[in-house]
Amino acid sequence: MDFFVPLDLREPINQAVDSLVVRYGDRLHVLNDLILQGLLLPLERALRGAPPWVILLVVALLAWRATRRWQVALPLTVACYLIGCFGLWDALMQTLALVLVATVLAVVAGLPLGIVAAHSRRLRAVVLPVLDVMQTLPTFVYLIPAVMLFGLGKVPAILATVVYAICPLVRLTDLGLRQVDPDVQEAAHSFGTTRWQMLLGVQLPLAWPSILAGVNQTVMMALSMVVVASMIGARGLGEEVLAGIQTLDVGRGLQAGLAIVLLAVAIDRITQGFGRVRRPIRDEERRS
Amino acid sequence: MDFFVPLDLREPINQAVDSLVVRYGDRLHVLNDLILQGLLLPLERALRGAPPWVILLVVALLAWRATRRWQVALPLTVACYLIGCFGLWDALMQTLALVLVATVLAVVAGLPLGIVAAHSRRLRAVVLPVLDVMQTLPTFVYLIPAVMLFGLGKVPAILATVVYAICPLVRLTDLGLRQVDPDVQEAAHSFGTTRWQMLLGVQLPLAWPSILAGVNQTVMMALSMVVVASMIGARGLGEEVLAGIQTLDVGRGLQAGLAIVLLAVAIDRITQGFGRVRRPIRDEERRS
């Protein structure tokens, strides 16, 4: 096509990646080691080492504390037990460790980012396009360079998961904060609140439903990355799915896939339960 | 582990899938053909057949109409031109056709679902868990059976994309509708609005920011599925990315990946621009 002046960035990019690998690869591999030994492996060891009934008990207690409804807590616990019956307990624990770390990191980083975006128009103009890139640049495109830089395994998997899963939380925190009633904020201002008091005492509580929706999406996305993570060598349920697919054993894939879904539901219900404010926001009757 | 009673669903599932394929495979293949011939191919042909400058012009006009700011419209158009320069124009058009169809389907189905979920507690109790499954069940797990049922190609790719991308829209529509000020709804009620008038005249407009955030996430997710789609035979940018990755040609993958990002940004900015209400919601000054 004559209309387009031909351009090609492939070679420069490849050379840049190569030289990055040669120059920083070793150091980043060491970093990988540190994160692994310091954070992920101990957690994983604890989860895999504990007797299953202890874990099941913890799940039941957490679910009950979070929701106060045994109609939620009981099925969740039974479902986890069933995963064990499918012979996937060990894989479940590995995936749990990975997803927990990734979700915690995503929330810890995403909430402040969302707050920053809501408070400064200029920063929002920077943050939102970066999120666009993070969410739509195909995971593989940065996963492969990540593998070259960090080595195979869990650490690049976690990084990729965080990059992908953080986006909805940032966006929904931003949205929620910007929808807080300005009259209420004005009243709080009139008492001389610091930014901090305003944020913690007024804005975050009122934006809470949106933020919780963001956390829900983050959990969902972190779990939807489990299979991708196992494509670069993270073990666990994702590997089972992959193996099932590679051999066209739909049953094996689906069984492991359902376990992932269950894990997602469990994490989601528990986080949402802890996040939810108990009081009904408004008397329902009025809305006849 | 003795603690778990061993269970295995693999065989029954596999048999079920097989018998489904045998029984309905042919009919669904025909359906596939129909959707292809009736919807996707004409669109794709039109997009690929049109001279690039026409498409660029349309993009520029749409972006300008949507945002009224040439600071947005101009860079978007230039970026599309650059994708052409990278030699990816044809792939871009193929992906565009796919993503357009998937996004439109997701919005057309997702908005009503969200509305239904917001209005009926019972239906929400059904819809939300289904969304959990749709979003976290690894795509591959249902992609393979889908291929067996529908055949290889664009139609199952679109189905998978819709299944995945619809979720945030449903959730955010539900959230937005449930946050509408009950005082305002009560006032509208007092004039004898029908459900329909209430929905169109009061609830949807007031929930609009949340719904737009949902549309944004849907667009983002549809584009993040492009690579997966090309794993089952949809051509376009995803294929380029895959090929780049398989041959460890990071540059090739990244170049195509960036094109996907750009497409995402363009679709997002245009939809958000058309969706945005022009009037500033509240005088900014009050929030000193």
Place this chain on the structure above:
Amino acid sequence: MSARIELRHVSKVYGDDPHRALTLLAQGADKHQVLADTGSHVGLYDVSLSIPAGGIYAIMGLSGSGKSTLVRHINRLIDPSAGQVLVDGEDVLGFSAARLRDLRRRRISMVFQHFGLLPHRTVLENVAFGRRVRGESRRNAQAAAQGWLARVGLSGHERDYPDHLSGGMRQRVGLARALASDTDILLMDEPFSALDPLLRDDLQSQLLTLQAELGKTIVFITHDVEEAFRLGQRIALLRDGRLVQEGEPAAVRAAPVDDYVARFVARVSGADVPRSTGSAPG
């Protein structure tokens, strides 16, 4: 004179377990005890009253005594915990959704204490809302709305949005919106509370004229005793969700049933309240 609106032993308890609260109330507990014991708020308890057709019916009472709760029962924005509500002799609680809608569209309109304006619509669109809802053309509805905006002194603000208005201006939009609906029954919950005295005088007169000319039935909540005596052809006094006294203003002033009522009406200086009596055809 026939009763246009009738409440029969209406009680309303806000909360999870109205029956427990009602039992307590029947045993003689008052709303503060009920709140302390059950956590439920008593809105109304055992209120019966009948509002005659054609005329202004004023409702007064302490803050929190259940006035807003009471009027909301008339167009059934609230369902009572117990009791019956009759409009033109028909029990609105038995209405189908369609009949209820029709009642709200053509026969009853309401001014809300908290205005309840639609924030995403202009002032003009807000005022035209009631007519648009019942299917009138945009042109007709807006023409009518325009007229009412002028009468409440808001010409020139047609294209503003509610959040650009002052408190009193918002209240007038809510007022114009109800009036523009042109229904026979008007429920007005403190419609003039945020208005300056000049405007209030003017609107009071307009309301009297309107009522006299068109024979509308108006239920009017106010805290201003003078206003109640000036406008009301009958007056009801609520306290803690119960009806304390009800009757013609003169009668109430002449014979207050208790000290509470006496203190209320003591504030009206005898003669200076002009009245346009003469009840319209029922």
Place this chain on the structure above:
Amino acid sequence: MSARIELRHVSKVYGDDPHRALTLLAQGADKHQVLADTGSHVGLYDVSLSIPAGGIYAIMGLSGSGKSTLVRHINRLIDPSAGQVLVDGEDVLGFSAARLRDLRRRRISMVFQHFGLLPHRTVLENVAFGRRVRGESRRNAQAAAQGWLARVGLSGHERDYPDHLSGGMRQRVGLARALASDTDILLMDEPFSALDPLLRDDLQSQLLTLQAELGKTIVFITHDVEEAFRLGQRIALLRDGRLVQEGEPAAVRAAPVDDYVARFVARVSGADVPRSTGSAPG
């Protein structure tokens, strides 16, 4: 008596291009013309007034005349488009964020026309909010809040949430919240508008006592002319964003500058307004 609060040529235009509007106004246009020409709302134009220390200063005026806009300038919730605002002789527009915060925490508190309650906090927490913000312990703050809740008649409702309250109850929560802050300067934007006459009487007396005992400076917006004359040691009248007349009630009544003011003050029946004069130490 020294001026506690002073506004110097303050103008406020809501809109994108205040300068164009100000130019028009300087050429003699009024706010309706400015709205029609530029789409900007004029809140205030060229208002200068000085509010003496210790005393109640009443502000009146038609709906939309700029009263709420005016008081918001005093604690700088709004920055003026032109002019200066002085509190205790210092220009608040020059304050750093920290000093402004200190001003709002310890020296000025405000009652909002639309209440501005925090919907996610209980009544008690709402009232304690001001003290909590400036760092008092929860215990102390809630004890003080409890006391003020009792004084506005809301004991027993400590643990309710605002959306379970009636309009007048909400207004009292906002009132208690401002009073509980115990600042020298109180800005009150129609604080009694939703209250019944008995409660209003009671609260007016409390306010007078409070002012007399503690020498607070109170800026009080009201539509009730009797209230203004009963409470105000000085009165200012606004119209369309401009200051029309300002002075002692007696002086204003004796010599209204124009027909508008005359019509306003005509509504007060001469003698029956009790006053507790005697201005406190400035």
Place this chain on the structure above:
Amino acid sequence: TSPWCQSGKPVKVAGLNWESGELLTELVATVLEQGYGCRVERVPSNTITIENALAQNDIQLVAEEWVGRSEIWNKAAAAGKVKAVGNVIVGATEGWYVPEYVVKGEKTRKIRPAAPQLQAVSDLPKYKQLFRDNEEPDKGRFLNCPSGWTCEGVNSQKLKAYGLTDSYVNFRPGSGAALDAAVASAYQRGQPVLFYYWSPTALMGKYRFIQLTEPAYNEACFKTLTDRNQAKPCGSAAPEAVIQAGVSRVFHDADPVLIDFLGKFNVPLPLLNAALAGMANNPGSAAVQSRRFFATRPDIWRAWVPDDVAQRIAARNTGK
């Protein structure tokens, strides 16, 4: 004059996306289009989906099929839904590799040989510290095939057979791309790495690897390796790989003419390796390599097809 193409139906060809696959697909497609006047559609996908689609006749042709390497293929072949024809590549290899510098060192990058004695898989236990796995630091890491590939099972059995389960982690990278990335990264950084690999591949052409020796191929032993449940497998090198063209049964039965061509279709290994190396330096140029091949090596491709067909191909390729 192929009956399939004459009937107007397009030939759907798997759009393989690894280097050799890309090139071979390009060659086949060129012959079909230019020689037989067929309409060729390339359908991109991953291996499993491709094999599955072939079994359903959703696509008709896979230019490079590692016969017998996947369960799907095996099942489909057993059911008679797919057929393998010809010998597309002869002499493909597979096995366990380390980079050459691990044994011999490399002067230009000043890498000293880290394991000069390493020759056979039996030497590996001594070197487990060299190939340390950071997730289980007291073991070495062996990079296996991606999970689910047939070779993954074989290698897992081999680890048992060679007594390496205590000293090495059986690390499954999850995808071919991840394996490639890990190997390439280690090579560029001059780090030791132990992995399973095969040829013809671009990586093999680009870097210098040494294959570790294994016990010679033994059919009985190899059977124990392909059975995952075999507790005590015995060691054996892999048999020579069979790489053929895969076609769907329907296509196979419908078009003897094209099947005849595919039966003769073969590219000599050295030539293929040279082309792959060329592609590695000039990415994405399978089409370029293909055109060069048809322009310069009629000696090879003329043997694939009858003269009239060859004539037509030549006519399209000499002009350029």
